[in-house]
Amino acid sequence: xxxxxQTPKFQVLKTGQSMTLQCAQDMNHNSMYWYxxxxxxxxxxxxxxxxxxxTDKGEVPNGYNVSRLNKREFSLRLxxxxxxxxxxxxxxxxxxxxxxxxxxxxxxxxxLTVT
Amino acid sequence: GENVEQHPSTLSVQEGDSAVIKCTYSDSASNYFPWxxxxxxxxxxxxxxxxxxVGEKKDQRIAVTLNKTAKHFSLHITETQPEDxxxxxxxxxxGGFQKLVFGTGTRLLVSP
Numbered sequence: 023x024x025x026x027x028q029t030p031k032f033q034v035l036k037t038g039q040s041m042t043l044q045c046a047q048d049m050n051h052n053s054m055y056w057y058x059x060x061x062x063x064x065x066x067x068x069x070x071x072x073x074x075x076x077t078d079k080g081e082v083p084n085g086y087n088v089s090r091l092n093k094r095e096f097s098l099r100l101x102x103x104x105x106x107x108x109x110x111x112x113x114x115x116x117x118x119x120x121x122x123x124x125x126x127x128x129x130x131x132x133x134l135t136v137t
Numbered sequence: 138g139e140n141v142e143q144h145p146s147t148l149s150v151q152e153g154d155s156a157v158i159k160c161t162y163s164d165s166a167s168n169y170f171p172w173x174x175x176x177x178x179x180x181x182x183x184x185x186x187x188x189x190x191v192g193e194k195k196d197q198r199i200a201v202t203l204n205k206t207a208k209h210f211s212l213h214i215t216e217t218q219p220e221d222x223x224x225x226x227x228x229x230x231x232g233g234f235q236k237l238v239f240g241t242g243t244r245l246l247v248s249p
Contacts, residue, residue: 026180062146064226064239065181080236112180124169124230126237128180 024048026129028113034135035103043098043132045113053118054096055080055126056088058109065112071096072118103136110134139164139231143240150217151248158243160227161209169230170210171237172201174223181226185212217247 029044047054056068067080071090085107087099096115100107111132117123140163150156162170168189173181187194187201187210194201198217203210214221224244228237 062241064143064241066239067236070236114180124237125171125183125186128173128182130178130180 026113026115026127028111028129028132030132031130032133034137035100036137037104039103040099040101041103041134042100043111043113043134044095045097045129046095047113047115047127048094049115049117049127050093051115051117051127052093053116054090055114055116056086056096056098057112057114058082058107059112059131060109068098068111100134103134105136108134108136139167139229139238141227141229141238141240143227143243145243146241147244147246149246149248152217152219154217156214156217156221156245156247158212158225158227158245159209160211160229160240161207162229162231162238163208164229164231165205165208167229167231170201170203171228172199172212173226173228173239175226175242176223184225214245217245219247219249221245222247 026047052073055070057065066082069088071077074093089097113129114126116126143160171186174184175181187203198215200213224242226242227240
């Protein structure tokens, strides 16, 4: 049981380049999330997917797009990277069945630098 | 929407001392308050949580207290050990569908 996996672990992009961050979970969770973590700002929600086939904006969605490919996979795409998107990106998942099971399980993160 | 404030941003203690981290939240409808520990180079991991119908919860050396009237909750770590050194985040469940709003984190350093 690998939990939540993310690829790649590290990435350096030039301004204007695009890339997709991959996330997969093997816990059969309904909900998945993308966060970014910046010094002194905690974890901020970019996008989330309440269930397969649905996605919604979080607190800081500008410059990103997401795809919930199936129940296991949730990808984050940067179409035209900017230096302001330099950050550590975390994917998370939760059961979120409505029965009070709110715990979110986090992946190991992707450290992205945009020059 | 929900707003969570966390203090202090850094906390240094001697091994064996207690550590307390405090958070306040703004949305009185929030009903779930987890604490996450993040070790260097890893993703956050849940260490304890509390729901709004409970005032205190304890798990070995860690405890969380909740004051709904004042809208604040705290993490207490007793008999700290060097392996407790990490960044700790509080969060509150707010903003509609199960969206956690996180505090800005506390870096705890436990010196031997």
